[in-house]
Amino acid sequence: MPLLKLYRLATHALTPLAGPLLNWRVTQGREDPARLDERFGVATRERPPGRLIWMHGASLGETLALLPLVERFIQRGAEVLVTSGTVASAQLLCARLPAGAFHQYMPLDAPAFVDRFLDYWRPAIAIFAESELWPNMVAALRARGVPLVLANARVSRQSAERWGRFPGAARKIFGAVDLCLAQDADNAARFIGLGAPYVRVGGNLKYDVPPPPADPAALSAFKGAIGARPVWAAVSTHDGEDEQILDAHAEIAQQVPALLTVIVPRHRERGAEIAMLAQARGLSVALRSRDGDPQPDVAVYVADTVGELGLIFRSVGIIFMGKSLAAGGGQNPIEPAKLGCAVLHGPSVDNFLEVYAALGAAKAAARVNDARALARAVHYLLSDPKRMRRMGRAGAEVVEKLGGASRGIIDAVEPYIAQVAIEGR
Structure with missing residues (x-):
């Protein structure tokens, strides 16, 4: 039996277990109990009239x-639905989404939940960040004729190598993507190898x-x-790094x-x-979260709250980006660089090689x-504040020069939205 057909049958058969699974996740702090219905595809707000753009990212970073695309679509008169799958991303998006955009949780990838979600929201186009593709959702979008853009x-x-073990499933899923706008040439080549039919280099939105x-x-x-205390910060740390x-x-x-x-901590x-x-x-x-602002006798201050990185980056001149001393692939350094912080990082930055290389070349970051x-x-x-500044x-100048992807992506996506309007879908 083909793998995707087996997946669809399995997710259909396991649908009755979705409730217990989500309730367990609530006990772990990984779901919002007040919005649990959204994970079953049930809307918790009215659909706005007219053209609706749907954007999805798996978690906080995606x-x-x-956000830059959200702003540009709103400027063009569209309403924007943004979905994600984590509590942290929902909390931050609810605080940062502009008027004309709103958040819902992504439904679990069971056929009944996916159909309920799409039947209600009826998006003109679906724009997913990075490579967040769920088989049942992809198939349902294709069946409804909704353009899907990565x-x-x-x-x-x-990940590409793992997909390569199932070439038939990879071609089916990635072949359903109408347009793939890759961050760079290396990623574009991997998507072509996985079967995406229309691939272009669109740049990295995170600079915008x-x-x-x-x-x-x-x-x-x-x-x-x-x-006047000397201060530095380690941001987005993971297990195994805090001791260091x-x-x-x-x-x-x-x-x-x-x-x-x-x-x-991340x-x-x-x-x-x-x-x-x-x-x-x-x-x-x-x-x-417990003690408020740091007192003079505090040596180590753990900022365990959500949505306050802007406060940290504006108050501390030296930022170490975590998930890089451990073998994790690194965390995105663009935000601290934008706010003029000197950036330090460990050797494991495979997930953000381009930006770390650019910052390193400009002597804005050090390994x-x-x-x-x-x-x-x-x-x-700390001993050389001029060097730190x-x-x-240098970091702020680097990320400014690398920006602009959102303009090109909007231009690439517009024809798909126009075609939907012409066809009356």
Whole structure:
């Protein structure tokens, strides 16, 4: 039996288990209990009249990358539905989406839920970020004649190799994509190999994402709490990195006793765990969610809240980007670079090679291989504020020059929307 047919039968048969699964995820903090119906394809708000553009990103990074497109479609008079699959992305999007756009959760990929979702929203076009393709949703869009576009499209070499083990399924799914706008030539080649029929290099939307906002009063209070203390931040840290961050703090603090180290875990629920690691080393620690702004006696400050990276990036001149000392592929450094921060990172940045290479070439970012190298780099920059500011200015210039993908993507997508309008769908 063909793999995709088996998948469809399995998801149909397992539909009765969706409720218990989602209820379990609620207990883990991975679903919003107040909006659980959306995961069954049930709308929790009215569909606006007229042309509706649907955009989808799997989680926080992918959906934020869509914001420049959202703005441009709204300027053209469209209403925009944005979906995602994580609680963190929903919370941030609800705060940052402009008027004319709104958020719903992506339904689970069961035929009944997908049909209910599409029958209600009736999108003119579906624009998915990166390579978030669910077989039942792709088939349902094709059956309804809704154009499917991959924007900011990216598929890692490892993912492409996994898809390559099932060439028939890959051709069926990627062959249903009407237009694939890849981030770069390497990704374009991988999508062509997977069977996407129309592939172009569209650039990286993440360069066009506006910097994260910061509440002025909160920013003023946070900066006031830091005062003149030397400070640096490790952002989007993952398991296995926090110990190295704390080791680096201990080494720097031997020469900089007033040092404040800010740790922003990628998953905020890890905040208490990181605080315990710091306490076990004899360090004074505070959690933003519990203790508010950092007090003078705090050495390690864990910013375990959502939507406050703008505050951190505007208050701290040195940012270490996590998921890079561990073998994770790195995190996106564009936002801190846009706000003039000097960027440090570990050796594992495969997911963002282009931007790290550009920042490195401009001497706006530096690689560190372990906790000791991280400590040396942070201490060097703290001791040379002019160098730190030069790195920050260079990074802001780099990301400014690399922007502009959203304009080209809108131009590429417009003919598909116009064709839908002509055909009256």
